[in-house]
Amino acid sequence: MGRESEKRGSLRLRAAGDNLGFALGACGKREGRERRGVLTLPHGRVETPAFIFCATRGAIKGVGVKDLRSLGVEIILGNTYHLMVRPGEEVVEQSGGLQKFTGWGGPMLTDSGGFQIFSLGFGSVTGEIKGQRHNKNSLIVKKDEEGVVFRSHLDGKRLGLTPERSIEIQRSLGSDIILVLDECTPYHVDKRYTELSMELSHRWALRSYEEFCRGESARESRGLCRQGLYGIVQGGVYEDLRLRSVDFVNGLPFFGYAVGGCLGGSREEMREVVDFSCEGLQEEKPRHLLGIGDIESIFHGVRCGIDTFDCVSPTRIGRHGWALVKGGERRLNMSNARFRDDQEVMSPWCDGECCRGGYSRAYIHHLLRVGESLGGILLTYHNIRFMTGLMEAIRKGIESGRLRDVEREWLEG
Ligand SMILES: [Zn+2]
Incomplete structure (x- = not known):
């Protein structure tokens, strides 16, 4: 028995060391805080800085996975909201996870599902959801400490999302990098709202982390790959709130960080927010900037020490x-x-x-x-x-x- 557990133990250790990590490499004379790194994930390596392409509903429209590879793509993103609504995470899980289901087989990130629900809830641009682009009727039935209850944009069916449920769904989807559930604050809110929203998101992040830990050993016992959980820096456009949020995420053993929440109403404001959101983050962990993809902002983000970007x-x-x-x-x-x-x-x-x-x-x-x-x-x-x-x-x-x-x-x- 001793031998068996020893064997399992060493396998586990090797897996832990081999398939989930982030290493920073050498760089020339630096202009800011830019970094050159490699993300090692269960389904492959990603050279950073990198751009993550959005395969919202499990596909990049019109492009097969072979072509994605030949175009130099190393990592793609799937949206938890869309995939939970259709085909449902259990279908993806039965197919062996998103990587197998889509045929992509490489590194993937999923979001928490919150963004689509909240952006629909606030009646702002929802983009990828056909027919709902100008929807002014909130899909959110209820939002409280526990989580959010909303109606599916497809058939109006009531669905719930809590921090625990989001992690559970992302566990079934099986992506390499997963995100904690957060409340996406709309742009036109005051500082007090932003602060309360940030505090709620912090409590949700803690619950997400706890659920993640519970699930890790379950995944392991089923021989499934590990996943990297990212915490999210909140705090809107307010520097003091952002710094508090940086302290919070630094305090939990997340695999990496995402900079999220409201980044401001102009490119200049966004740059400042990214700058002071990144400054205090632990150097050795990867950082993702959510939803930004214009070229100038990518250069700016890279100089702030952002490692990955995504944008539709x-x-x-x-x-x-x-x-x-x-x-x-x-x-x-x-x-x-x-x-x-x-x-x-x-x-x-x-x-x-x-x-x-x-x-x-x-x-x-x-x-x-x-x-x-x-x-x-x-x-x-x-x-x-x-x-x-x-x-x-x-x-x-x-x-x-x-x-x-x-x-x-x-x-x-
Ligand atoms: Zn071309």
């Missing part, structure tokens, strides 16, 4: 006919008549199927004009390659101490 924007705007490009224009509306007989490819540097395949701007313009879905798919490919190319360049820039040059190349062209 690159793939969403691709589907809607926009191409990300280097230089001052940032993005081009390919439906515009100026591309009608433009024989160039999107970007000569791009080695994605979109550009290497020789598809001209004129052809993509034509596809969009006649409503052929290939137009949006090619632009999705392009924007994915743009983002992975950008992150590769940022990583090289950090290694060589030439981040400023990289920024100039990508922002000024």
Whole structure:
């Protein structure tokens, strides 16, 4: 028996050391607090800084997993809310977890499910939920200390989400990185509301952590992979609240951190918030910035010490006919008549199927004009390659101490 448990013990230790970790590597002369790292996750490695692409309902629209890999994607995100509503986490679990269910097989992150529920609740832009984009009727039936009760956007069915339930669902989904449940505070609230909301989110984070610990040994006894739990820094735009929240998350043994909550109403405000949210976080743990994906903000976040970013924007705007490009224009509306007989490819540097395949701007313009879905798919490919190319360049820039040059190349062209 002694031998058996010894064996199990050593296996467990090896698994703990091997499949979940974060290591910071060497970098050149630093301009700020930028870092070059590697996230080791049960389903693979992620070089950081990295961009996490949103496979909201378990797919990046129009792009298969083989193509994602060839475009340089290392990690994708699934939304707990969407997956719990359809197909339901038990279906995903029976299929062997999200990685197997989707065929992706690589590193994944899931959110807590709170964001969709609360953003619907506050009647703001819900984006990915078709037909609900202008919904002004809150889906939230009740929110209290325990959690939130809401109606499914599909059939109105009453569903509940508590910190424990969110962790349980994410455990069934089986993603590599999971998030604590938080209340997403709307933008137009005062400091007192923000403070109360932050305190509630802290209590929920503690309950999430406790549920996570209970589930870890259950996962282990079933031979399932470990998961990394991220705590979330709250506190809205208020520096003193953010610092309190940083203290709080530093006090719990989370695997990593996410910077969340309201980041402000302008890019400038957001930068300040990210700056003072990151400053006090423990250096050796990975940090994720929730929902930010514009190029300038990525450079700023990287200099604050952010390791991963996610945003629906690159793939969403691709589907809607926009191409990300280097230089001052940032993005081009390919439906515009100026591309009608433009024989160039999107970007000569791009080695994605979109550009290497020789598809001209004129052809993509034509596809969009006649409503052929290939137009949006090619632009999705392009924007994915743009983002992975950008992150590769940022990583090289950090290694060589030439981040400023990289920024100039990508922002000024
Ligand atoms: Zn391209």
